[in-house]
Each structure stands twice: as structure tokens, then as C-alpha cells.
Amino acid sequence: MLIVAGTLYVDPTGRDAHLASCVEIVRQARSAPGCVDFAISADLVEPGRINVYERWESDEQLLAFRGSGPAGEQVTAIRGAEVHKFRISGVEAP
Numbered sequence: 001m002l003i004v005a006g007t008l009y010v011d012p013t014g015r016d017a018h019l020a021s022c023v024e025i026v027r028q029a030r031s032a033p034g035c036v037d038f039a040i041s042a043d044l045v046e047p048g049r050i051n052v053y054e055r056w057e058s059d060e061q062l063l064a065f066r067g068s069g070p071a072g073e074q075v076t077a078i079r080g081a082e083v084h085k086f087r088i089s090g091v092e093a094p
Contacts (some may be wrong), residue, residue, distance in 0.1 A: 001036070001091065002038035002062060004054040006083030018077050019050065029054070033059025052083055 010018050022040045031037035035056035043049035056062040062085075 001088040002054075002056045002059065003086045003088055004052065004056070004083060005086065006052050006081065007043070008050040008052060008078050008083070009048050009080040010050060010077050011079065013079055015042060015048060015050065029065060032061070032065040035065065043071070048079070068094055 018042075019040065019042060026038055027041055029035050034057040036057060037053065038055075039053045039069050043051055
């Protein structure tokens with residue numbers, strides 16, 4: 001299992017528009033083979049921060065979904081990013 005998680009930073013005045021442009025991406029990801037969960041959401045404290053959380057069954061399925069990556073307008077809106085991929089060896093209740 002893989003988890004991709006982190007933060008994106010955009011202009012606070014453009015955050016809502018950026019998130020709205022991601023709605024279809026979230027729908028596509030959630031229906032993609034191997035996607036366990038996929039969420040992109042506004043941070044409750046920092047106005048320019050977007051939280052990213054994805055769970056995938058395998059690298060191959062993640063890469064198949066990623067394809068060429070985000071659209072040009074989405075990339076230009078991102079001022080910074082701290083996103084990492086984590087390999088999970090086990091899952092248990094908290």
C-alpha cells in the first residue's frame with residue numbers, strides 16, 4: 001500500500017478556484033483501479049494551503065493514473081509543494 005500525502009501552496013485568493021478545478025480529478029482518481037482513497041482539501045488554518053491525501057494499492061496503479069500529471073493551469077497556480085510517497089507495510093486500528 002502507498003500513501004501520497006502533503007501540502008500544496010497557492011495564492012490564498014485563488015485557492016477556492018484551484019480546488020474547484022480539481023473536482024473532476026478527484027472523481028477520476030476515486031474510480032481508478034487501485035485507488036483506495038483520494039482527497040484534496042482546503043486547510044482550516046492557512047488560507048493558501050491545500051492538503052493532499054491519496055492511498056493506492058501499488059506503484060503501477062498510481063503511475064497509470066498519474067499519466068502526464070496535472071494540467072498546465074493547475075501547475076502554474078501552485079507556488080510550493082511538500083508532497084511525499086510513503087510505503088506502508090502494515091495497517092492497524094489506532
